[in-house]
Amino acid sequence: MLVWVTHKTDIAIKNARNIGIIAHIDAGKTTTTERMLHYAGFTRRIGDVDSGDTIMDYMKQERERGITITSAAITFGWKDHRINLIDTPGHVDFTIEVERSIRVLDGAVTILDAVAGVEAQTETVWQQAARHGIPRIAFVNKMDRAGAGFGRTVREMRVRLGCRPVVVQIPLMESPSGAVGAGSSDAEFNGVVDILSMEILRWNSDSKGAKMSKSLLDAHYPDKELYQEAVKARVALVEQLSALDEHIIELFLTLEDHMAIETKDLQAAIRRLTLSSTIVPVLCGASFRNIGVQPLLDSVVNYLPSPDERPAALGRMSDGKVIEIGAGGPKERLCALAFKVIHDARRGSMVFVRVYSGQLNERAQLWNSSTHTKERANKLLQMYAMDVEEIPHITKGNIGVVLGLKDTRTGDTLLDAHDPRKDLALSGIKVPSPVFFASVEPISTSDEKPVDDAIRALIREDPSLGVRVDEETGQTLLGGMGELHLEVAQERLVSDFKVKAEMGRMRISFKETMRGAGVVSEVPTWEYDRELLGKRGRARVGVSVERLERFEDQGEDRSKLGRSSQRNDVMSADLEDHDGNEIMILISEQTPSTDEAGVRAASEKAALSGTVIPSGTTDLPMPILRTAVKNGMLAALSRGPLLGYAQTHLKVRLTDLHLYGSDSTPAAISSCVSAAVSEAIRLGGNSSSGEDGNNSVLLEPIMDVRVEVAEKDVGTVIGDISGTRRGRVLSLDGQSREESQVEDQEEGEFQLYAPPDLTYTGSLSALSTGGIATMADRKSIRAQMPLSSMVGYDSALRALTGGTGKFAMEVIGYGEVDYDRQCDLIKEMRGG
Structure with a gap:
């Protein structure tokens, strides 16, 4: 099926494109990608999602379900350019991908x-791309379907995505009966009109879209309405660009004719404005019918940036200094980011990396600045979905796969092993916290170790999965983002890792914190003195724990780990984020003077800066000392006193540290800190809260939910959200076509153009039979609801709306469970 086309290994970086396909589920991402590969000459035939033979959806679980589960990378050529493409999932459970x-x-x-x-998930992935400042182009797919509305979709982009959509193509509607005019009752989507070149593009169905014909659209074209609309679209395009680009306004003032500005000048302006994320070029087509894909590939090359046209990546040193990566030219040292890990039964761990500077060579010695370990790149691979090709190196700006890395995880920074900047770290990847969990039970005792090993490998692949052991029941609990997420994980344990295990029913993953916002609990002195295996361990610490008031979802972002503010007397003073907790470990590197005045001065300075001056003696290096303290804090936070859930939204600070020479081992220090933090949490909260453990409170995940329903169902759905679901409605939007046009006309900065769907969608009867009218009149409800009330919401929404409602959700934070419900949950889970 694959055609191995040889491309230049070291293609110029200006001719490289690293792009992703993002969308709501079932919008046609994989179908479009399969056409791209075929027309680029990479495959001999087009894969079909329904048949389960696509290149990009290569996993067994993907082909069985007909959806994308894991992002797949592939490299192919198009018009002397190399395109590194990643096809991403559209299901909310796989948002980490x-x-x-x-x-x-x-x-x-x-x-x-x-x-x-x-759609709802379109907004989510759009915001993800916007958060990273990624330039985007839009492709309105499925224009051949009944009820398709290109103009309506463009207007929705403006209102719901908040972008400036610029139409560069309009749909070509033609009647098989020969009737002139797109308004004919039997009009069909047969191609597109390129507004820049004023050409009609048609695709040959016998060649499965491989052959495309062009014809000039001018005043002599039989369909006068089509020509007039194309002229209107080009005038609007020039006006939009003139308002945003100085070069186009100069050309227009010189030529004084919208139609006289050349295509290359318009393309250059669109490229400039797209790279700055000022506009979003909008194209249209029907991928399943093989229409519109080649112009989309041309737009990727013409409008999206090469790696050297993006802002330089930023790296951070442990002292807080920020360094631009890749700005030093081709001789700059290697710096790469590991962004994905997959397990292959034959090759082992395969680590996907993006090289930001230098060159990654085969057999190179690497330094992982995130884990502080050495690694070796045994082999380098170019990925073609599930197929691979060995390559000698990965150059700056490109994406590839490294074999042989044992400790590297998602979000780790890889450097040259001889780079003196050992603590340089790129901004990381935010990993959402699991919100559901289910028990994983090995079938027999002999299966326990294989199951544990498989779960560790699975979590290394997918960091949005999590695992913990319930100390009371001894069960292994696997956490994930949803029912489908956990179901796929279980299937992979059995089919990919060949282990025998069963998964229990899904539950909500709660968290715990101290009761009472703003409460500070302090343990000034806590001493640890034990003998273990004939060796004494001693340490004394003081800690304080404060309940933070914010409850947004933190996840884990490796860009925040190791942030430091430099002081003259502080070796490492940082505020680290761990699952919503803030950890402060400020330890002085200097030994205070022995005279009384020196001790007093050092103490006053330490008090002002929050720095801890360790007393006693120790031979431990400062990094090991800090790591021991941090591990103790994390151990205490990993399990709460109520039900053993991880604790969150606590600020933990070291306030005192006394060491006892060789007796103060790292293990003793960690144990002492862990016990002190646990005691501070136990003592915290309201003094009138009663028995031990009630000073803590359960937190449940709160979801940001976007529900799309027909206007007639709004009242029913809102009533269900506010009542049964214990939710809070934040907004109700969804403008009519006329309201949207009025708003755009009144907005002087950007005059939106969108072709009328009445003209380009067929007969008036189509508007009245539910197709377009249903979608045009739909409303979008945004609400916040507890995750526990969302279980089974998909089927409930279908029942409330007659099968027309859709929704998407994501975790935005955690909220306190009320006391009565907390008591019921504790009783249920403890079996009381």
Whole structure:
């Protein structure tokens, strides 16, 4: 099926494109990608999602379900350019795949369903791309479907995505009966009109879209309405560009004719404005019918950036200094980011990397600045979905796979082993916290170790999975982002890792924290003195724990780990984020003077800066000392006193540290800190809260939910959200076509153009039979709801809306469980 086309290994960086395909589920991402590969000459035939033979959806679970589960990378050539493309999932359970792909991409193609318009998950992935400043182009797919609305989708982009959509193509509607005019009752989507070149593009169905014909659209074209609309579209395009680009306004003032400005000048302006994320070029097509894909590839090359056209990546040193990566030219040392890890039964761990500077060579010695370990790149691979090709090196700006890395995880920074900047770290990847969990039970005792090993490998692949052991029941609990996420994980344990295990029913993953916002609990002195295996361990610490008031979802972002503020007398003073907790470890590197005045001065300075001057003696290096303290804090936070859930939104600070020479081992220090933090949490909260453990409170995940329903169902759905679901409605939007046009006309900065769907969608009867009218009149409800009330919401929403409602959700934070419900949950889970 694959055609191995040889491309230049060291293609110029200006001709490279690192792009991703992002969209709501079922918008046509994989279908579009399969056409791209075929027309680029990479495959002999086009894979079909329904048949389960696509290149990009290569996993067994993907082909069985017909959806994308894991992001797949592939490299192919198009018109002397190399395109590194990543096809991402559209299902909310696999949002980590979108997040880590977008982190390393330079541009993105957003696929929109012409019938459904801007859907709930479209907004989510759009915001993910916007957060990273990724330039985007939009492709309105499925224009051949009944009820398709190109103009309506463009208007929705403006209203719901908040971008400036610029139409560069309009749909070509033709009647098989020969009737002139797109308004004919039997009009069909047969191609597109390129507004820049004023050409009609048609695709030959016998060649499966491989052959495309062009014809000039001018005043002599039989369909006068089509020509007039194309002229209107080009005038609007020039006006839009003139308002934003100085070069186009100069040309217009010189030529004084919208139609006289050349295509190359318009393309250059669109490129400039797209790279700055000022506009979003909008194209249209029907990928399943092989229409519009080649112009989309041309737009990727013409409008999306090469790696050297993106802002330089930023790295941070442990002292807080920020360094631009890749700005030093070709001789700069290697710096790469590991953004994905997959397990291969034959090759072992395969680590996907994006090289930001230097060159990654085969057999190179590497330094992982995130784990502070040495690694060796045994082999380098170029990925073609599930197929690979060995390559000698990965150059700056490119994406590849490294074999042989044992400790590297998602978000780790890889440097040259001889680079003196051992603590340089790139901004990391935010990993969402698991919100559901289910028990994983080995079938027999002999299966326990294989199951544990498989779960560790699975979590290394997918960091949005999590695992913990319930100390009361001894069960292994696997956490994930949803029911489908955990179901796929279980299937992979059995089919990919060949282990025998069963998964229990899904539960909500709660968290714990101290009761009472703003409460500070302090343990001034806590001493540890024990003998273990004939060796004495001693340490004394003081800690304070404060309940933070914010409850947004932190996840884990490796860019925040190791942040430091430099002081003259502080070796390492940092505020680290761990799952919503803030950890402060300020330890002085200097030994205070022995005279009384020196001790007093050092103490006053330490008090002002929050620095701890360790007393006693020790031979431990400062990094090991800090690591021991941090490990103790994390151990205490990993399990709460109520039900053993991880604790969050606590600020933990070291306030005192006394060491006892060789007796103060790292293990003794960690144990002492862990016990002190646990005691501070136990003592914290309201003094009137009663028995031990009630000073803590359960937190449940709160979801940001976007529900799309027909206008007639709004009242029913809102009533269900506010009542049964214990939710809070934040907004209700969804403008009519006329309201949207009025708003755009009144907005002087950007005059939106969108072709009328009445003209380009067929007969008036189509508007009245539910197709377009249903979608045009739909409303978008945004609400916040506890995750526990969202279990089974998919089927409930279908029942409330007659099967027309859709929704998407994501974790935005955690909220306190009320006391009565908390008591019920504790009783249920403890079996009381």
